[in-house]
Amino acid sequence: MTRVLVVDDEPQLVRSLVISLKARKYDVASSPDGGTALEAAAGRRPDVVLLDLGLPDMDGIDVIKRLRGWSQVPILVLSARHDSEEKVQALDAGADDYITKPFSMDELLARLGAVTRRGLAHDSVGPDEAVVETEEFTVDLLARKARRGGNNIRLTPTEWHLLEVLIRNKGRLVSRRRLLQEVWGSSSRSQTNYLRVYMAHLRRKLEADPSHPRHLITVSGLGYRFEA
Known part of the structure; x- marks a missing residue:
């Protein structure tokens, strides 16, 4: 079962994502801020991270940089920031993909499947x-x-x-x-x-x-x- 870590401080969105992903047989955990997300990533070793950039304790780009210091886990950014420069900064920091809020569940699932396959691609x-x-x-x-x-x-x-x-x-x-x-x-x-x-x-x-x-x-x- 694919382990997903959702990092976002919007309770309603997190609740919706957890319910939708669990219904599709994903193993889902969530964190409301960057600090607990980094702890969860280290302890739980997720297969993919869904990460909001606007977190209450630190910028999501800093979370990406810290994760990339020790992990190659695929990171899919979920953000309300529409500026292309923000997207480039996230990709430069090590994110694998970027979805702008609001997004459809179909789009999220397609992107999630793609980044998960990337993590396994070298095995073939x-x-x-x-x-x-x-x-x-x-x-x-x-x-x-x-x-x-x-x-x-x-x-x-x-x-x-x-x-x-x-x-x-x-x-x-x-x-x-x-x-x-x-x-x-x-x-x-x-x-x-x-x-x-x-x-x-x-x-x-x-x-x-x-x-x-x-x-x-x-x-x-x-x-x-x-x-x-």
Whole structure:
């Protein structure tokens, strides 16, 4: 059973989410603020965290940063903040996806399923395609390890999933629509800004010259390709 931690200080919303998710066979716990959420995440080890950014004791982005200090649990942000800069900050901090309030339960369930699959995706990678070495970096998808210049590079669960899809299609163009569907789910197939943000993250972390990438290639208007 998938364990979900809901972090939000709106009792009515939390109650609705807990009832709806439990009815769909999720194991659900909730926290009203960042401090108790961090304690619950450490003690309960959820499979996914649903996180509001406007918490009473600390900003949700700080919660993401603290979680990312020791955990790669998928984080789905639920927030009333509509500013695209806020979304980018949450993604930069390590969130996997972002839903703006108000949202439908169907959309939430689709996004929740997508981020949960990302956490499990590395289990399906075969040993013969798990390790990729380039002149600049080495990636081991099964071990969830990336190294560049002798240093370990931390990648978020979404970055790992995006990189895995590209590596498994090495040398072949992967359309934007396919990447969005595989990494974020079918409800996000038009959200090409997600791809731009995460491809920029991967290039900054892995490429020697992110502005002139050698391995994570954009095919203008079509999609992306990985070249070893």
